[in-house]
Amino acid sequence: MFLLRSAKPNDTILHLGNFPPLFSNKASNILFIQNRLLVDDTFTNSSNKIALSLRKIYLKLFIKNKQKIFVQTETMKSPVLSKFPYAVRLVSKRFLSQVFSSGLPF
Numbered sequence: 001m002f003l004l005r006s007a008k009p010n011d012t013i014l015h016l017g018n019f020p021p022l023f024s025n026k027a028s029n030i031l032f033i034q035n036r037l038l039v040d041d042t043f044t045n046s047s048n049k050i051a052l053s054l055r056k057i058y059l060k061l062f063i064k065n066k067q068k069i070f071v072q073t074e075t076m077k078s079p080v081l082s083k084f085p086y087a088v089r090l091v092s093k094r095f096l097s098q099v100f101s102s103g104l105p106f
Contacts, residue, residue: 019055020062030068032091033080040079 007013007027015021018035033039037052038059060083063069069084070091071077077090 019059020064020067022062024064028068029064030070031063032070032072034072034076036076036079039076039083 007025009026009028011027012030013021013025013027014030014032016032018031018033018038020031021029038056063084068089069080069086070089071080072091074090
């Protein structure tokens with residue numbers, strides 16, 4: 001709740017846990033998706049299909065069109081683009097080094 005109240009329009013929040021924020025905020029949100037099970041329907045051998053289905057529903061309900069989505073590899077980019085055909089960016093090692101060298105508090 002602290003982040004929700006203190007976020008300003010020129011702030012950027014990076015969400016690393018595969019899920020968008022539950023509550024909207026004024027900041028620019030970047031979602032980093034790394035769990036392929038959430039975006040690719042070909043993997044159906046999950047041992048806990050109910051929990052996976054609930055996570056997929058949460059992702060679809062709370063992701064916003066204005067939200068940026070980052071992925072780490074080209075193979076992950078394709079299924080994410082098929083589910084959410086907007087604002088997907090491939091994160092490279094160069095990009096990550098720029099983010100962490102800029103002094104951002106991560």
